[in-house]
Amino acid sequence: MVNSKYMPLDGANAVAQAMRQINPDVVAAYPITPQTAVVQKFSEYVADGIVDTEFIPVESEHAAMSACVGSSAAGARVMTATAANGLALMWEVVYIASGMRLPIVLTVVNRALSAPINIHCDHSDSMGARDSGWIQLYAETGQEAYDNTIQAIRIAEHTDLLTPVMSCQDGFITGHGVERVGILPDDVVREFVGIYQPDAYLLDTDHPVSMGAFDFTDYYFEHKRQQIDALERAMPIIEAVGKEYEALSGRPQPIIDTYGMDDAEYAIVALNSAAGTARAVARQWRAKGVKVGIVKPRVFRPFPAKQLTEALKGCKAVAVMDRAVSFGAAPGMGPLFTEITSALYVEGITGPKVLNYIYGLGGRDLVPPMVDSVYQDLQATAGDGNGQVVRYLGLRG
Amino acid sequence: MAKSQAPQAGSSWQDTAPGGIVNQPGSAAEYVTGTWRSMRPMRDLAQCTQCLICWIVCPDAAITVAEGKVVGFDYDHCKGCGICAQECPVKIKQPHAHTGQMGQVIQMMPESDFDE
Amino acid sequence: MADRIRVNLRDIINEEERLSPGHRLCAGCAEPIVVRQIFHAISDQPVIVASSTGCLEVSTSQFPTTAWRVPWIHNAFENSATTIAGVEAAYNALKRRGRIPEDKEIKFMAIGGDGASYDIGLQFISGALERGHKFVYVCLNNEAYMNTGIQRSGATPRGASTTTSPAGEVLQGKTQWRKPFTKIMAAHDIPYVAQTAPHNYRDLMMKAKKAFAANGPAVLNILAPCPRGWRYNAEQTLTLAKLAADTCAWPMYEVENGKTVVNYKPREKLPITEWLKSQGRFRHLLRPANAQLVEEIQAKVDAEWEELLKAEANS
Secondary structure, three states, rough: OOOOOEEEEEHHHHHHHHHHHHHOOOEEEEOOOOOHHHHHHHHHHHHOOOOOEEEEOOOHHHHHHHHHHHHHHOHHHHHHHHHHHHHHHOHHHHHHHHHHHOEEEEEEEEEEOOOOOOOOOHHHHHHHOOOOOOEEEEEEEEEHHHHHHHHHHHHHHOOHHHHHHHHEEEEOOOOOEEEEEOOOHHHHHHHHOOOOOOOOOOOOOOOOEOOEEOOOOOHHHHHHHHHHHHHHHHHHHHHHHHHHHHHHHHOOOOEEEEEEEOOOOOEEEOOHHHHHHHHHHHHHHOOOOOOOOEEEEOEOOOOHHHHHHHHHHHOOEEEEOOOOOOOOOOOOOOOOHHHHHHHHHHHHOOOOOEEEEEHHHHOOOOHHHHHHHHHHHHHHHHHOOOOOOEEEOOOOO | OOOOOOOOOOOOHHHHHHHHOEEOOOHHHHHOHHHHHEEEEEEEEHHOOOHHHHHHOOOOOOOEOOEEEEEEEOOOOOOOOOOOHHHHOOOOOOOOOOOOOOEEEEEEEEEOOOOO | OOHHHOOOOOHHHOOOOOOOOOOOOOOOHHHHHHHHHHHHOOOOOOOEOOOOHHHHHHHOEEEOOEEEEEOOEEOOOOOHHHHHHHHHHHHHHHHHHOOOOOOOOOEEEEEEHHHHHHHOOHHHHHHHHHHHOOOOEEEEEEOOOOOOOOOOOOOOOOOOOOOOEEEEOEOOOOOOOOOHHHHHHHHHOOOOEEEOOOOOHHHOOOHHHHHHHHHOOOOEEEOOOOOOHOOHHHHHHHHHHHHHOOOOOOOEEEEEEEEEEEOOOOOOOOHHHHHHHOOOOHHHHHHHHHHHHHHHHHHHHHHHHHHHHHHHHOO
């Protein structure tokens, strides 16, 4: 294990540090709040010669991902970053990147999708891309965002995966929030990520390949089945990379992070920074003798169904907190709720009552009293059940 | 589609290249487009001046070349578009070896004249 | 410069065909003629190609085969320029890092149809030009969205009948004039921009050589007559390309470092009616009721031709 050097960094700058140490071959990026600091900081590294990355200042996010596809297919290690409508704008190329099995690493600094335009944090952007075939990692803190970014390179480029990775953190809350972040030594990161050595790449002009072929009905399904297969094989690879990273950094990299779940009766499931707020409240409840817990998935794609059902099966009541909405979905309308309840059902776990809390849309703050109210609700629900599955935290009226 | 290209009934999704990468350059040449023809170009080789214009204007690279000379047509791929006959600049002095007509070195004949 | 670039077919007749036969482009399609001529113009160097979605792309890349004998990538419709910019950036990065030999020269070409270039991809080309990537953008211009069934594009000439601008009782084909794409490209102040067509292989190949030798991005806007979409008999493809030049419907010119050279001035400039008569997509314009429109079209052709000649004189 090596010691990290602790620096005061906001989440965006923490990612920029990781990118500096990775020193990818190419970065193609376009600014959008709240990702801007990632690319701005990285541009400073380029200008100062601290990295020798080829930086392409593209003219839109669609162009960013398009250029990333070109660079990655050419044989380069490539990274980029975006948020919200930037991710939405590059949507067709996001699918193309995974369909072409290109190990691109994208940082998403989670921000609400327009309309109305809102530049603050929610998960509608990355949740909107959950079907795209990308691996998705979520980070509660700038530290986790830094750690995930480095691991993302190894996960994406693994020869059995060759699948792009989306590494997410909360816009403004951690993106702009300064924390104490442990940075590994440069040479340790360099050695950890190694050099990208693809088998087939465009710049290998002695062995011409055609990429992005035209599939008729007789091949498309099989190519998609291969993508499914890759995501099915991804979890053990993510775990292995996490173990290797833990050995280096001393920081565990669980697939799901849990607090109090050994004997929790009431549990909250949440992604990113809200899990931190909820955990602080959970500690207070524990101190009062109530058996509460927190489950925070670090990996959302592939979906950690086994890990989640295992953690939640003994609970009396579970609150799944979603910072994104799938409009029209029922009975719950958040993506995390829908996938967790589906996993519980398939495992035959019918014990816990599960509620879906929609919170934090458009950056609406999640404060501890709201979390208190959730645990109170869970206690009431466990008792006699209250038909209302979907509840809102911090909504007026 | 050529038999070699069509997915085999017993094959599995695992047998195909992930991401749809094709690592056999020019493998499209296996596909026979000659069956598209309703007209076939014929060259009077003796009267051909080897200007090579037919070669540079063929959409399908179907002008066969040997030792720096155009010698014939790749009838597996020639689609019978007639551009070579249209662009051939050389007026023949004797009747065409294949059509018996005057005109250019390359002339089109109905594909149905050729039973293969 | 034009005088010093000679193309001798005898020198290149034995070269490998980088676009193989067996592709599914229509009989008589100009696109593979253009691509072959370009490849033979730059045969001395490796080239990587990015294609936009379109006739050329779908017809040459039907999995599990490919007609391409060079590294080739298709990404999406609008972004071939950006895709090849990404490839070029990777090349620069890997060269700088010693993973590609210092002396390894590779050329980069993006190919898009007029729909991909004039319309949906205009931003992407513009951005790549602004950033100065060293690549050649080739617009294969058949003046409509042909692959999806002959719909109008920004390149469709005024009055042309397409499936989304059909000649009907009230409207007589496309009501708008063409977007001046070549001028827009030249306005980016890039080293080399040219219009050409495949009937004159010397002109096309000379321009391809110059484009790839340019010290920065270059754009070739190449007329590619389409038998299906323009409605004429397939063997006329290059005859029509020449007619386009002879009527000044498609001037052959180049802008090299801001200097305009008109490469072909027809000895006898033919009336635009010759052009309109030659293809089914303009047939309705020959009706007496459309005489006024034909006059406007002729006036526009003449004005653009005069403007071009003036630009040459002022260069």
